[in-house]
Amino acid sequence: METTRQDGIPEVLGSIRMRDLMADPYATLAGIREATPAFAIENNGYRMWAITRYHDVRKALSDPTVLRDLVENRHAINSHCIVREMPRAHLPHGSRRSFFDRDGENHHRLRSLVGNVFTPTRLAELRPRVERLANELLDTLPVGEPVDLAAAFARPVSGTIICELLGILPDEQNMLAASESEMITSPIISEIEKAVGELHAFAMKLADDKRENPGDDLSTRLLRLHEDAKMSEDELISTYILIMVGGMEPSSAIGNGAFALLTNPGQLAKVLADPELFTECVSEVVRYESPFRFVPPRYTSAPLELDGVTIPAGELLLISPAAANRDPERFDEPDVFDVERNTSGHLGFGHGVHRCLGSELGKIETATALRTLFQRFPDTRLVDPPEQARWRPGKFMRRLDTLPVILR
Numbered sequence: 190m191e192t193t194r195q196d197g198i199p200e201v202l203g204s205i206r207m208r209d210l211m212a213d214p215y216a217t218l219a220g221i222r223e224a225t226p227a228f229a230i231e232n233n234g235y236r237m238w239a240i241t242r243y244h245d246v247r248k249a250l251s252d253p254t255v256l257r258d259l260v261e262n263r264h265a266i267n268s269h270c271i272v273r274e275m276p277r278a279h280l281p282h283g284s285r286r287s288f289f290d291r292d293g294e295n296h297h298r299l300r301s302l303v304g305n306v307f308t309p310t311r312l313a314e315l316r317p318r319v320e321r322l323a324n325e326l327l328d329t330l331p332v333g334e335p336v337d338l339a340a341a342f343a344r345p346v347s348g349t350i351i352c353e354l355l356g357i358l359p360d361e362q363n364m365l366a367a368s369e370s371e372m373i374t375s376p377i378i379s380e381i382e383k384a385v386g387e388l389h390a391f392a393m394k395l396a397d398d399k400r401e402n403p404g405d406d407l408s409t410r411l412l413r414l415h416e417d418a419k420m421s422e423d424e425l426i427s428t429y430i431l432i433m434v435g436g437m438e439p440s441s442a443i444g445n446g447a448f449a450l451l452t453n454p455g456q457l458a459k460v461l462a463d464p465e466l467f468t469e470c471v472s473e474v475v476r477y478e479s480p481f482r483f484v485p486p487r488y489t490s491a492p493l494e495l496d497g498v499t500i501p502a503g504e505l506l507l508i509s510p511a512a513a514n515r516d517p518e519r520f521d522e523p524d525v526f527d528v529e530r531n532t533s534g535h536l537g538f539g540h541g542v543h544r545c546l547g548s549e550l551g552k553i554e555t556a557t558a559l560r561t562l563f564q565r566f567p568d569t570r571l572v573d574p575p576e577q578a579r580w581r582p583g584k585f586m587r588r589l590d591t592l593p594v595i596l597r
């Protein structure tokens with residue numbers, strides 16, 4: 190279905206249908222990876238180039254001319270890449286000014302301010318907290334009858350930990366988890382707008398609360414940086430949103446990890462026999478079932494050369510860690526879940542300057558939650574056949590909507 194514009198750039202070569210991605214993302218992504226280094230597709234009315242090969246994904250994510258700040262660059266991008274008029278999400282400006290949406294100096298300045306919060310000492314303190322929390326949650330669950338592990342375990346583990354770090358009351362956790370999920374996994378524009386609006390309003394209220402009642406928490410420390418003129422109001426509010434949303438991400442890895450272990454009983458037996466492997470296996474979980482099928486779009490500010498194909502400047506990119514992590518050129522038998530695999534170089538936490546800031550926290554939460562769960566209930570099984578697993582919709586994230594199991 191290739192169409193070409195006057196300037197010689199293909200309009201689009203095809204599309205990735207959500208139905209196919211939901212049914213079997215890896216077959217769909219492998220089809221693209223084998224066919225071409227860069228596949229121009231239509232996504233929400235925009236032409237975007239899907240990049241799926243391991244070396245190209247690494248290259249694109251570390252190229253300083255590949256940019257994230259689509260707000261600043263929107264005028265250059267808009268007319269150029271629109272292939273079809275479609276309704277666009279209108280999001281509050283102040284929701285997209287954190288370092289995740291910035292490049293160069295601004296990214297570096299803001300990320301360094303937050304970066305020193307996740308120190309090894311703080312992280313070491315969190316491990317026993319996560320274990321206690323996981324046990325408390327498991328104490329409340331029924332044994333021997335169906336229970337949804339995504340709702341009753343994976344989400345509350347991540348939600349509680351990030352709320353405690355930010356100094357957010359525990360009863361706000363459900364709203365946070367629901368808005369975060371809609372924001373990053375809903376394919377419906379009105380739902381995304383509503384969720385981002387709620388998170389933005391919540392972050393504004395959080396700043397007000399911390400002004401009145403400062404605490405020994407990350408929100409108060411970030412507020413102080415704003416008061417010392419180190420970050421603007423929009424930067425503060427969007428950093429709150431970023432940390433809330435990023436902080437929920439281990440819930441994907443806990444769900445995906447539990448699912449991978451339950452569908453590979455031989456691998457579960459191995460980690461139970463050698464519990465040190467629970468820590469190691471988190472890297473294999475985020476390689477094998479990468480929560481990010483695609484990272485949020487990038488923009489080329491200069492031509493980008495990939496494996497003999499040149500993507501011109503001014504184009505949008507859809508870069509896929511999930512496809513790269515299953516590239517047979519990089520990993521032997523990539524479609525096999527192997528908890529003893531050497532996963533070095535996997536891209537499950539991204540790559541380059543935007544590589545995950547919370548990866549150590551994410552690993553601690555995921556490993557501790559999985560270890561606590563399976564050591565207490567080693568004979569747990571799925572309620573439904575694996576093919577009936579219910580994944581969240583949306584092209585970007587690979588996250589279970591529900592995970593019905595019987596704990597044993």
Ligand code: HEM
Pocket residue numbers: 288289290300431432433435436437438439442475480481484485510536537538539540542543544545546547548550551552555
């Ligand atoms: C197992 C859990 C996690 C996974 C798989 C994960 C994955 C990722 C990935 C792939 C990226 C790169 C996105 C891109 O390049 O566009 C990223 C960025 C980020 N993550 Fe995580 N993440 C996890 C946990 C966390 C946690 C617990 C936090 C902490 C609050 C966090 C905070 C962030 C932040 C702030 C960024 C943006 C970094 C930047 O732009 O410089 N993540 N994450």
